[in-house]
Amino acid sequence: MKPKVFIAYCSPSKSTRHVAEVIEATITESSGSVEVLDLEQQDRYGEFKKQLKEAGANGCLFIGAPVYRDMVAPPMMAFIESLPVVEGCHAVPFVTWGGAFSGIALWQMGQALIRKGFDLAGGAKILGVHSMMWSHASPVGQGRPNIEDEQVVSEFTREIFKRLTENQIQTLALEVLDYNDDGLTKELKDRLGQPWMIIPKTVDEEKCTQCGVCEEVCPVGAVKLVDTPMFSKDCFDCFNCIRLCPEEAIESGVPLEKIQGMILDRVVKFNETPHTEIFLP
Numbered sequence: 001m002k003p004k005v006f007i008a009y010c011s012p013s014k015s016t017r018h019v020a021e022v023i024e025a026t027i028t029e030s031s032g033s034v035e036v037l038d039l040e041q042q043d044r045y046g047e048f049k050k051q052l053k054e055a056g057a058n059g060c061l062f063i064g065a066p067v068y069r070d071m072v073a074p075p076m077m078a079f080i081e082s083l084p085v086v087e088g089c090h091a092v093p094f095v096t097w098g099g100a101f102s103g104i105a106l107w108q109m110g111q112a113l114i115r116k117g118f119d120l121a122g123g124a125k126i127l128g129v130h131s132m133m134w135s136h137a138s139p140v141g142q143g144r145p146n147i148e149d150e151q152v153v154s155e156f157t158r159e160i161f162k163r164l165t166e167n168q169i170q171t172l173a174l175e176v177l178d179y180n181d182d183g184l185t186k187e188l189k190d191r192l193g194q195p196w197m198i199i200p201k202t203v204d205e206e207k208c209t210q211c212g213v214c215e216e217v218c219p220v221g222a223v224k225l226v227d228t229p230m231f232s233k234d235c236f237d238c239f240n241c242i243r244l245c246p247e248e249a250i251e252s253g254v255p256l257e258k259i260q261g262m263i264l265d266r267v268v269k270f271n272e273t274p275h276t277e278i279f280l281p
Helices: 015-029 042-058 074-082 105-115 147-165 182-191 213-217 240-244 256-270
Strands: 004-009 033-038 059-068 090-097 123-127 201-203 223-225 229-231 250-252 277-279
Touching (some): 004 042, 015 033, 015 090, 015 147, 042 059, 059 105, 059 147, 074 105, 090 105, 090 147, 213 223, 213 240, 240 250
Parallel strands (some): 004 033, 004 059, 059 090, 090 123
Antiparallel strands (some): 123 277, 201 250, 223 229
């Protein structure tokens, strides 16, 4: 019996969506059955989880998110915590990262999935253009994921699907996903479970036309347009509202130029390679 494949992803800047689409195309080319969920489609959560639970040990969940502040984007962690316990179902976490530092994101996802009863069949990190560099002359990760990244992801997906179909799957040890130096990640692990610190945002009321774009592009519904945009505690600083505001009416409490400078400093400091990497047992 061919496995039932599920893909769930969070992708404010579309790099993770790009990878998810490659995975979906590869499964389809292999005549596999696949169900896809963008985490912005909150009305589909219930049915997706129900189908995943019904698939049981015959299911495999590819689940992807961008790296934010060296960790997994908060909406994805909340989604994993909401999943039903599915003993024997396989999972394949994947992250896209912007070239500064991928931190503990892949390990963090793997740990949460194991707690839900999943067996890890593999994992992957894929370089994407850094989501905070849209206005920079030379964005970190520019042009990524590229065709070479797509080929790596496709071959990786094909291999996992083959192993699942032939019942030759093995379990990936969680520690394999903890690939960065302990000296660089200990502080991150100590911060797990702490509240997400949101960067303050202000609205220039003279520029704001109340067009509603900020509300539409927020992936977690954290922006509500009253007289001007209002930001809730669900905000995790994807900056879609700032990046896509047609009037440039929303400003970050930390200047974008300063954020970009910090990113460039971290690229040099961590010098993390390889940029795209797969992990198989």
